Amino acid sequence: MENKIRCAWCEKDDLYRNYHDHEWGKPVYEDQKLFEFLILETFQAGLSWYTILKKRENFRMAFADFDYKKVALFSEEKIQELLLDAGIIRNQLKIRAAVANAIAFIKVQEEFGTFSKYIWNFTNGKPIDNNPKTLKDIPSSTPLSDAISKDLKKRGFKFVGTTVVYAHMQATGMVNDHIESCWTRL
Numbered sequence: 439m440e441n442k443i444r445c446a447w448c449e450k451d452d453l454y455r456n457y458h459d460h461e462w463g464k465p466v467y468e469d470q471k472l473f474e475f476l477i478l479e480t481f482q483a484g485l486s487w488y489t490i491l492k493k494r495e496n497f498r499m500a501f502a503d504f505d506y507k508k509v510a511l512f513s514e515e516k517i518q519e520l521l522l523d524a525g526i527i528r529n530q531l532k533i534r535a536a537v538a539n540a541i542a543f544i545k546v547q548e549e550f551g552t553f554s555k556y557i558w559n560f561t562n563g564k565p566i567d568n569n570p571k572t573l574k575d576i577p578s579s580t581p582l583s584d585a586i587s588k589d590l591k592k593r594g595f596k597f598v599g600t601t602v603v604y605a606h607m608q609a610t611g612m613v614n615d616h617i618e619s620c621w622t623r624l
Contacts, residue, residue: 457491468554472506473506476606493526495529496523500526506544521533561613572617
């Protein structure tokens with residue numbers, strides 16, 4: 439793996455390379471995994487993805503293995519407990535947003551059958567391949583992420599601005615932003 443050409447953003451260390459090689463840009467259709475990335479991306483707002491990735495297992499433990507049904511039932515006592523958890527980002531607004539997002543996530547499932555059907559409908563069920571030549575060609579948001587962000591907010595989701603939504607789209611493979619020379623394209 440050492441000789442593979444990758445997107446330059448992931449060359450910090452093995453944690454980043456592994457995430458890039460095995461997850462980033464790979465289509466995700468399972469609701470629990472989509473919720474995991476939603477939680478992680480909302481906590482990432484204003485921070486680096488690397489910070490979140492390093493704390494991913496702590497988030498997994500703190501948020502009931504990303505079980506949205508359990509997170510939707512988090513009590514005030516549980517929220518206060520999470521505010522003391524040094525293993526995660528202890529931002530009260532983001533912790534409360536995770537609970538609100540779990541509730542909104544379930545409502546979307548009730549309306550569409552699955553969250554996956556809802557979110558993938560924005561791309562007609564298929565990844566958008568942007569085929570960027572360099573990292574400079576990768577946007578931080580698009581008109582589509584603007585539209586998804588607006589719709590999520592209308593449905594009660596929090597911390598889902600257009601940049602967070604675009605990062606979620608990249609992470610879950612709704613868009614493929616691996617650069618042209620990246621080995622994952624071969």
